[in-house]
Amino acid sequence: MEPAPELAPGIRYAVTDRHGGFSQAPFDARNLGGATEDSFEDVLRNRELTARELGLAPDRVVWMRQVHSATVARVSRPWGADAPALDAVLTSEPGLALAALAADCASVLLGDPVARLVGAAHSGRVGTLTGVVPHLVAAMSEAGADPARMTALVGPMACGHCYEVPEAMRAEASATLPALWSTTRQGTPALDIRAAITAQLTTAGIGEIRHDPRCTIEDPELFSHRRDQRTGRFASYIWLEDSNGPK
Template sequence: MEPAGTELAPGIRYAVTDRHGGFSGPPFDSRHLGGATEDSYQDVLRNRESTARELGLAPDRVVWMRQVHSATVARVSRPWGSDAPGLDAVLTDEPGLALAALAADCASVLLGDPVARLVGAAHSGRVGTLAGVVPNLVAAMAEAGAEPARMTALVGPMACGRCYEVPEPMRAEASATLPALWSTTRQGTPALDIRAAITAQLTAAGLTEIRHDPRCTIEDPDLFSHRRDHRTGRFASYIWLEDRSQGSVTM
C-alpha cells in the first residue's frame, strides 16, 4: 500500500490494503479492517485509524458500508457511524471523504469521473454481481452527473476464475444469467469468474477505461481469503477525491 494512495484519474486517488501492518492477532493478523468477525473491535478500529492516517485521510472521514450482498446503492456526504444501513455500493462528490469496500474473496470495484468529480465504491461477490450492484452504481453516478465514457474503474483482488470452485448447478444457473461467469478450475471442476463478469458489466454500461488489480485472494498469502482460511480478516479498497482547497491529500 502506497502512502497517499495511487492516482486512478486526475484528482482521484485509491488504495488497496493487504493483511500486513496492523494490530490484530491470529487468525486476523494483522491489518484486519472488517467489523463483523470475532476479532477485537478495538483492534479493528486501531487498524482503520492507522490505515487512514497512512493514506493522509482523516480517520473520521471514511465511509464504511454494512455489506449484505445486495444491489443497493446510496449517495453519501459523511460516514454513517454505528447506524449504517445494509448496502453494497456508495458514491460521493465530497472531497476528502473516502469510500471503503471490504473483501476477502469478493470483488471491490472503484469508479471515478474526474470531470464530474464523483467517485464510487462497490462490494460485488457472486450474489451482488448477479444482482447487478456494479451496473447500479454506474447508473447512480450517471444520474448524479457522471458519464460512463469518462469513468475509470479499478476492479480489485478477488478469488479468480481458476480457483473459485462451485457446484455444477450453481455454475449453470449463474452463467445462464451472466454468461461471462462460466469458468473451470485448474483441476477441471466447475467455477465462476467474477472478474470476467464484472468487466462485461462495466463494458456494457459504457466504460472503456477498466483497470485491474489481478491478484487472486486464494492464491496470494498477503491478502485475506475466507475460502482459503475460513476464520480470517478483511482487507479494504479505498477511493477518494483530492481536496483541491488543500492540495493533494498526502502525508
C-alpha cells in the same frame, strides 16, 4: 503503506493487504472488517492507522454494512455505527473516502474526474448476479457522471481458476451472466467474477477498466475466507482530492 496512486486526475485509491496492523491470529494483522470475530477495538485501531497512513482523516471514511445486495446510496458523511445495509456508495465530497471490504469478493472503484464523483462497490457472486456494479454506474450517471469518462478499478478477488462451485450453481449463474462460466485448473466447475464484472462495466460504457489481478485464494498477502475460513478483511479505498491536495 505506499503513497496512494491516482486512478484519474484528482482521484486517489488504495488497496490494503493483511500486514502492518494490530490484530492477532487468525486475523493478523491489518484486519479492517468489523463483522468478523476479531476484537473490534483492534479493527478500529487498524482503520485509524490505515487512514492516517493514506493521508485521510479517520473520521472521514465511509464504511458499509455489506450484505450482498444491489443497493446504492449517495453519501456526504460517514454513518458511524448506524450504517445501513448496502453494497455500493458514491460521493462528490472531497476528502471523504469510500471503503469496500473483501476477502474473496470483488471491490470495484469508479471515478469521473470531470463530474468529480467517485464510487465503491462490493460485488461477490450474489452482488454480481443482481448487478450492484451496473446499479452504481447508473446512480453515478444520474448524479452527473459520464460512463465514457469513468475509470474503473476491479480489485483482488478469488479468480476464475480457484472459485470452485457446484455444477448446478455454475449452470444457473452463467445462464444469467455467461461470462461467469469457468473451470478450475483441476477441471471442476467454477465462476469467474472478474470476467463478469468486466463484461458489466464494458456494457455500461466505462471508458477505462483497470485491474488488480491478484487472486485472494492464491496470494497469502491478502485475506481469503475460502482459503482460511476464520480470517480478516482487506479494503479498497477511493476518494477525491480537495483543492489543497490529498485528504
